[in-house]
Amino acid sequence: MTVARYFSFKPGLSLKGRKFKGLRGFAGKPFHPPLTDVTVGAYVIGPVFDVIAFLGKDSSWSGDLFKAGGWVILxxxxxxxxxxxxxxxxxxxSTPKGTQARRMVNAHAWTMVLTSVFVLVNLWYRFLAEGGEYYESPDLVALLLSVIVAGLVTLGGTLGGGIVYDWGFNVEVAKDHPVWHPSETNDYVHPHDEPAPRVEP
Incomplete structure (x- = not known):
């Protein structure tokens, strides 16, 4: 019995036979999802640092943790x-107009645009406002901005995850075959709520 029987990861790393789709990535290996891990992770970890720093603002380490939160968000x-x-x-x-997938992607996108706006305001306040006066130590305004960023990115990530895990959007299996198919009849129905098809005896 070989080790490969228990540990086989080559198919998950191979790009052989996968169609290249430019900035969208490869078939079955899109670029967007792994990139979101970095962005979402930073927009959650940074605010967590800010919260801890604010709660411990009388401690010697709070200023360093607060500054670290700002750099993580950056x-x-x-x-x-x-x-x-x-x-x-x-x-x-990838999203035809008039489909539920398009509407969900729109909701996800606009949520993330709003997140980006609050991120920019947060960074401006921390690094540039009043000549960088609010960079050194925990500040309530920066904390509130960070909490809003964390909340929005959580909502946006949930919407984005739903597009993939609920609808199978941009998920591809063997032979470049997409799991998700546009539909004008049942595309408004959440897949978990759609009644199972009746089987005739």
């Missing part, structure tokens, strides 16, 4: 440039 903002670009290409090329 890293997320930088990574979001690629995340937004690849997500836009998915929206442009």
């Amino acid at each position: 890293a997320g903002a930088i990574s979001s440039l690629a995340t937004i670009l690849t997500g836009f290409m998915d929206w442009l090329r």
Whole structure:
């Protein structure tokens, strides 16, 4: 019995035979989902640092943790440039108008746009406002902005995850065959709520 019988990961890493779709990635290996992990992770970890720093603002380490939170959010903002670009290409090329998938992608996209706006305001306040006065130590305004960012990115990530895991959008199986198919009849119905087809005796 070989080790490969228990540990086989080559198919998950191989790009052989996968159609390249430009900024959208490869068939079955899209670029957008893994990039979102970096951005969403930063937009959650940074605010967590801010909350801890604010709660312990009388401690010697709170200022360093608060500054770290700002840099983590900045890293997320930088990574979001690629995340937004690849997500836009998915929206442009993969979502036919008038489908529930398109509406869900729109909701996801606008939520993330709003998230980006609050991120930019957060970064401006922390690094530039009043000559960087609010960079050194925990601040209530920065904390509130960070909490809003964390809440919005959680909502946006939930919507994005639903598009993939509930609807199978952009999920592809063997031979470049998409799981999700546009539908004008039952596309408004959540797949978990759709009644099972009747089987004739």
